[in-house]
Amino acid sequence: xxxxxxxxxxxxxxxxxxxxxxxxxxxxxxxxxxxxxxxxxxxxxxxxxxxxxxxxxxxxxxxxxxxxxxxxxxxxxxxxxxxxxxxxxxxxxxxxxxxxxxxxxxxxxxxxxxxxx
Amino acid sequence: xxxxxxxxxxxxxxxxxxxxxxxxxxxxxxxxxxxxxxxxxxxxxxxxxxxxxxxxxxxxxxxxxxxxxxxxxxxxxxxxxxxxxxxxxxxxxxxxxxxxxxxxxxxxxxxxxxxx
Numbered sequence: 001x002x003x004x005x006x007x008x009x010x011x012x013x014x015x016x017x018x019x020x021x022x023x024x025x026x027x028x029x030x031x032x033x034x035x036x037x038x039x040x041x042x043x044x045x046x047x048x049x050x051x052x053x054x055x056x057x058x059x060x061x062x063x064x065x066x067x068x069x070x071x072x073x074x075x076x077x078x079x080x081x082x083x084x085x086x087x088x089x090x091x092x093x094x095x096x097x098x099x100x101x102x103x104x105x106x107x108x109x110x111x112x113x114x115x116x117x
Numbered sequence: 118x119x120x121x122x123x124x125x126x127x128x129x130x131x132x133x134x135x136x137x138x139x140x141x142x143x144x145x146x147x148x149x150x151x152x153x154x155x156x157x158x159x160x161x162x163x164x165x166x167x168x169x170x171x172x173x174x175x176x177x178x179x180x181x182x183x184x185x186x187x188x189x190x191x192x193x194x195x196x197x198x199x200x201x202x203x204x205x206x207x208x209x210x211x212x213x214x215x216x217x218x219x220x221x222x223x224x225x226x227x228x229x230x231x232x233x
Contacts, residue, residue, distance in 0.1 A: 034221070043208065043225045044162075091160055097219070106212075106221065108154075108162040 002028045004096050006109030013084055013116055021079045021112045023094030029074035030096035034106065035067070038091040050077055084116040119144045121211050123224035130199050131232050138194045138227045140209030146170075150212040150219075151185065151192045156226070157205045165207075168192065199231045 003026040013019050023033060032051050036044040048064075050056040050071035058064045066088075068080040077096070081088055091113050095106040120143040130136045142151065153165040166176060168185050176183050180200075184193045196203055209224040 041228075043223045044221075045223075046220060049220070093160075093162065095221075105150075105152075105164070105167055106219075107164075110159075110161040113160065 002026075002096075002107045004030075004094065004107045004109040006094055006112055008112060009110060010113040011115070013114070015085055015116055016083055018080055018082045019084055019114060021081075021092055021094075021114075023077045023079070023096065023109050025075050025096045025098075025107070028096075028098050028107075030077070030098060031074065032097050033071055033077040034095045035069060035077075035079050036093045036095070038093060038111075040091075044093060047079075081114065084114070086116045089114055089116045119146075119211060119213055119222050121209055121222050121224035123207075123209055123227050125227045126225070127228040127230070129230040129232060132201060133198050135195060135197045136199050136229065136231075138196075138207050138209075138229065140192045140194065140224060142190050142192065142209070142211045144190075144211060144213060146213050148214070152210040152212065152221070153183065153192075153194050154208045154210065155205045156208060162208070165194075196229075199229075201231050201233050204229060204231045 005024045007022045035047045037047050038044045046059050047062045048056045048058045048069050050069050052071050052074050056069035071077040091111050093111040094109045097106040122141045149170045151168045155163040173185050180197045182195045206226045206228045208226045211222045212219050
C-alpha cells in the first residue's frame with residue numbers, strides 16, 4: 001500500500017510553546033489529508049479534514065486557532081499545536097488519500113506522541 | 118446517525134485459541150465501506166481489510182477471516198490459532214460520504230491480549 005510518513009514520532013515540549021507535526025505522502029499525491037487525535041485507551045477522533053490548497057474543515061469542538069493545519073502541497077500537510085498545554089498531550093495521527101483515483105482507502109501515518117510538560 | 122460499536126473492550130485468550138472480535142455499525146447510507154485496522158503498542162494503524170457495502174462475501178486471509186452480514190449490520194473479525202504477535206488494539210471503522218468527502222468513523226476498539 002501507499003506510504004504516509006509522519007514526523008516526529010514523539011515530541012516533548014514545554015507548556016506554552018508550539019509544536020509542528022508533519023505528514024507526508026511518499027509515493028502518491030494526497031488531495032485530502034485528515035488529522036486525528038487519540039487519547040490513551042480511546043478511539044481515534046477526527047479533528048479536521050484538509051484539501052490541498054484550501055482551508056481545513058474542523059470538526060465541532062476543535063479549536064482552529066489552536067490546531068493550525070496547512071496543506072500547501074499534494075504531499076505535505078502540517079499540524080501546529082499552538083501554545084500547547086498539558087491537556088493537549090495525546091497521540092496525533094494523520095491519514096491521506098488521493099480523491100482523484102476514487103480510492104476509498106486512506107493511508108495512515110505512524111502517529112506522533114505529544115507530551116506537554 | 119452513523120456509529121460503530123465494538124462492545125468488547127478487552128479480550129484475553131491463550132495462544133492457539135480462536136477469537137472473534139465483534140463490530141456492529143449503524144448507517145442510513147446505501148454505499149459505505151467497512152474497515153478493520155490493527156494498532157500495535159507502537160501506535161501505527163495497520164490496514165487489515167476493506168469491504169464495500171455491496172460485497173457481502175466473506176473473506177479469508179491466512180489466519181484472519183471476516184464475516185460481513187448486512188442483515189445484522191455486523192462485520193466481525195476472527196483470528197484462528199491466535200499468536201502472541203496478534204496482541205494489539207483492533208479498530209473497526211465505517212467510511213461514508215459527508216458533504217462530498219469520505220470520513221472515517223472508528224469504533225472504540227477491542228484490546229486483544231494473547232497469552233503464551
